[in-house]
Amino acid sequence: MKVLEVRGLKTGYRPKGGAENVLLENFNLTAEEGELIALIGANGAGKSTLLRVLAGLQEPRSGAAEWFGKSLPKIPVNQRPRYAASLFRNFAKADGMSVYDLVALGRHPYTGMFGRLRDEDREAVEHAMTLTGISDFRARQAATLSDGEFQKAMLAKLLAQDAPLMILDEPATHLDLPAAVDLLRLLNRLSADHGKTVIFSTHNIAPVFKLVRKIILLDGRGNYASGTPEQLSEHHLMCSFLRTDKVRVENGNLIYNFDNK
Amino acid sequence: MRIRFAAIALLAGLLFFLSIFLGSVYVSPAEVWQSLTGGEAPLLSQKIVTAVRLPRALTAALGGGGLAVAGLLMQTLFRNPLAGPSVLGLSSGASLAVAVTAMGGTGLVFGYYTQTIAAVIGSTAVLLIILAVARRFADVTVVLIVGLMLSFFTSAVVGLLQSVADESSLKAFVYWGFGSFAGVGTAQMPVFAGPVIAGILLSALLIKPLNALLPGEMHAKSMGVNTGRLRLAVMGITGMVTGVVTAFCGPVAFIGLAAPHFARMTFGSVNHGIILPASLGIGAVLGLLCDLIARRPFADTGIPLNTVCAFMGAPVVIYLIFAGRRKKWLI
The missing domain is CATH 3.40.50.300 (P-loop containing nucleotide triphosphate hydrolases)
Structure with a gap:
């Protein structure tokens, strides 16, 4: 396809x-x-x-x-995260967020109006953290991570998005x-x-x-x-x-x- | 987390009842209770409780909560721990408009409604300028700086008006500037509470996009957030809530700035699903607490609300920002 x-x-x-x-x-x-x-x-x-x-x-x-097969302008902006997950470098370091919260942001396209995580969302977050080897940092503040560790956390976020x-x-x-x-x-x-x-x-x-x-x-x-x-x-x-x-x-x-x- | 939310709710409830039960005129607890539940109570006591203390407590809780929510939205949008309803120049715009009606020799009868309408017009005018700037410049810092400069500009004009004003109108204006939650009676309550509650409810719709905004605007865009529309929504809610609260209560300082910091510290989180309701609750607590202290229920005279807010707010904000920088739970 x-x-x-x-x-x-x-x-x-x-x-x-x-x-x-x-x-x-x-x-x-x-x-x-x-x-x-x-x-x-x-x-x-x-x-x-x-x-x-x-x-x-x-x-x-x-x-x-x-x-x-669908021209991009015809796909509503708010539906795009289900099709494609993207990672660009000019992001802020998300002060105040734990690594877990940061990775969980990837589940946004699937959660309800208030962003509450369900069991399958939590599983996807765990899986993404395992794949990128950051499970041990889950409780750490994202802002205290080294640049490389933060990069891995953002990558895990992308994997959790599962597009x-x-x-x-x-x-x-x-x-x-x-x-x-x-x-x-x-x-x-x-x-x-x-x-x-x-x-x-x-x-x-x-x-x-x-x-x-x-x-x-x-x-x-x-x-x-x-x-x-x-x-x-x-x-x-x-x-x-x-x-x-x-x-x-x-x-x-x-x-x-x-x-x- | 539930325990902390319960504690905030309990504290707010306690302060709410305290402010209904306490006051410069003594009303026995039994009479207060009967007045609230519609039982038999002396007419005077009933009036004091239902027409004075109850609306005042509601105003303090709603005003504090509304300003706190507005402050949180702005701190996230501007990625700046010092953003607050007064920083965008909205309260200054309201102040200028009130100053013009009070001291500008406009020939308007200085009265309660003129003041209120003027404040709403003033903050809305500043909001429109800010919105125009926000449309032209994607950079939120530009908007923040323009807001700051606008408030310098408006206070200069206010200063000019004050220097030529006669004594009685100057006094009236200064009193308004002290801030007070006493200005909303039963009759004005819908006009005050309606927009504030609407703003608070609407902000709940922004929880997800605001969270997506935390790692930066590019991230929010990649998560399908229409960042332009989000900015307009935040400005609209902030402007409406701040405008209405300032109109009725004067330019209340610090609550909108401090409450979101308290919320982040209490919950150790920046997730808006948690700190939006937390800021609302803490804002209500702060509003009630400051009002209670300002009223000095055991003395004959009160002190200005803004004096209390600044005395408590300024050191607290300094502490919160230092501690937050150390522990990294700050925006």
């Missing part, structure tokens, strides 16, 4: 009185059920912008995203390398075993090339490349992104010469 589809998408911005700055043009993407897609590219290449558009949180310059489409903007930020790889494995498991469609952006390209089968690279000037790690390694955008003249993949390991220029 097509979970997410975009055709001819254009993103960018126009500074007041300035010329239009196109980040991405003629972008097409179809994401099937259970697919895991990594989004990579330099800082400012428009990864977050694209993810916000896909999550329905920002209007594209042209084109439109479809969720489950078929998950959109994550740099979920591995603040995580140590093993934790970042664990996260990638978790996303892999969510897509493979639970049929979630997961799209995330990251700067950690080495583990992505090893563990993810579909990668999209943005260059921030309107172009993009998409494909398997092997296909991408042969694309000229990959060389210019890494500022090198040769990229290859060997046994899933990304190999390139970074002092070439």
